[in-house]
Amino acid sequence: MATAASTAAPFPFPSTYNFPPFFTPQPNNTTRHSQLQKWSSLIQAWCRHHRTYRLSLVDAVDTPLFHNAVLRKRLDLGEARAIVDWMTKSEEQGGGGQRAEWIVGAAAGGNAAPNSVAWIWWRRPEEWADVLTDWIDATGQRGVVLTVFELVQGEATVSQEFHGMDVEVMMKTLNVLVKRGKAQVFGNDGGEGVKFF
């Protein structure tokens, strides 16, 4: 689930990606903070570019994201974990604004190590909910019942950003809408339907 599809346009890396010290944890607090921020936005941009929602660190350390082949520099697993860990924390906790979330108990590729797979929220579920509501409003589909499959894979949503979205993320998004009282989810495993209000 690391890189879904290699799209035609190569990912434009930021300039700091070619700065060797970027791959070394900085001891200075201020420098460290901006280093983490830069990494956070790099990971988010990378995932958005590759439509990745779920990032397995073990697999990712060998991808160009964490491995700069030109500089022959790589971010080791521990450091990558530290960065994602920072991303999971809210800004009040001195973190990166909950832009990631550890997937507990996820055994990606049989690797059951803790904190190895994370959701990367280049859009948080709340934000996805807004996007979804806007689309429903724009297309006048209030009160219409749609299946989750239709939402994710349906022809009507091809132009939308959430097309091809991870089903689990879609479910999280719909749950947000349910809490807001804007949708109702019914049905069971594999055949969920949703009605928007």
Add this chain to the structure above:
Amino acid sequence: MFFKSLDLTTALRPLLLPDETLLFVQDAVGLYEGKYKIPDYQNGHAYLTSHRVCYVAAEDPRKYSVGIDLKEIDRAEYQAGFFKSSPKITIYPKPQKGKTDKSRSATSSPAVSQQSSLHPGNPSSPRPQSAVPQKSSSPKPVNATWICPICSFSNPLPSHFDPATATAATQLPPCLACGIKPPFTTVLKAAISAAASHDSPLSSTNLLPAEDNQAQRNGSRLGSSEPAGSVSCPRCTFVNHPSLIECEMCGAPLISGGTSITRDDASRANSPAPFFAQSRITNTEVTESVKLSFRDGGEKTFHERLKGALIQRKWLLQNAPPVPPPSQTAAASPSIPAIAAPESPQPAAPRITAVGIAGLEQRGLETRMNNQLVIGNAFEDLEALMASAKQIVALAETLARESGMATNGGASAETNAVLSESAAALGMVTTKDMLSSGSENLYLSELSRNLAEYLTDDRKGILQREGGIMSLIDLWAVFNRSRNGVELVSPSDFQRAAELWKKLKLPVRLRRFKSGLLVVQRYDWSDEKTVRQLQDWMEELRRVPPDESVPWDWTVFGRAVTAQETAQRFKWSVGVAAEELEMAEDRGVLCREEGIEGLRFWNNHIAS
């Protein structure tokens, strides 16, 4: 005697002349001119050197510091403390040439006293000098005094005492105050110093008339203000009955009333309150006396060493050829070692020319003999050691150089040279001996100043060579080695002395890095300056293309530097360079890269 301006070193100590040595230092000393305190000169350090007595104020030392040449000092008297009055040392000036001290010339010899008795200048004195039998019978100065070592009472010198003929067996009268017989040497010294300080009677006789005119004038003026004929004591100012020849109060000899009062009065009239109006006393003349008030002890040692210095008269020896070593007379052989008699005036006696190995052996033997002699003489007692200190230091240096050459070929020749030279350049060595015991603080502050001078001395340029920064441990090692193994400074004393720099406002400062490493820097050297230096360097690296092609954009990021490179560039030691780089990193100027090549530092492009 003049107050002379002092040149101060960077550490605010008097700058010593060549050949001048520091004998003693005491803090909390005040200065008096005559009886009056001199304002702004009431709390400072008194430095006794072989040539001068110097006063350096604790506050504003550049403004308030004066020196008095020992050669202009006639004598120094010690005055014990009494209740709230601190012990004092009074320094009397030598009579000026062409302006002879009247009181003394009037009594210094029978010829003069006859002159003055005949002279109309002394009509008020009922007892002319010649009428005093002891004065005419003895050619000795009568107003010479010796100070009782028991009670410090100033006793007059016995009239029959002749320093030329007196021996230890000579009968000496006991002290007038406590009745203890004085040691023979005390009296002898007093007699000699008194005799040495007097001008020849002839010259003073010639000058007498003019002075006595003045004396007469002053005397007559005085007559109106004071009870007729009474004589005020020159020492305690008690006004005595005119018929007395000794002061009722203190026993000081009252010289012919007219003149003595005249002198006192004249100096008063000229400068009633000498220096109160002036803020600076440099280059003012001292007519009466100068007192050093010791508020924090140390006066005894100071007095002792001052007396010693006055007797030794080192200033006369300046540029004098050294005493020819006695070995020269004993052996007909030439004096080979350059250190023993470098500028020996007389050429060697007929030289037994030995050639070859025999000659070399003979030379070696002679050198050893000579060294032995020098060492033997020097270590006979402490006095002798002090006297031949120069020779011994030279000898020690030669030995050290020889042994250094023999053993450590690895050490750089430059370091060795600096080390062996520095002892000679280390002119003002602070030793515990120089200070009264127990004054730990004074020792530390002097050591601190000493260190600061050592560091800032441009001749050696210790700090410059180290790129303006040096670790305290390195400094300690160099400093102690430059003392050639004598009077070594303990690490704790050293650190405490270094910590005093800030307090004493000296031109060097001690800095503690994050890791606890202590370094020494010039005081005006700040982290900002270092950071600016580093930034300039980084900027430079960004402009110069790297030697080999690099994967990153060097026009943006520049190049990384290691601690070694930094040390090389700024001539720092590697430890210091690492600390400085980390300091810059701490300020967010640099950032680090850890790689297989080790730790390298970059200009910070992460935070920007």
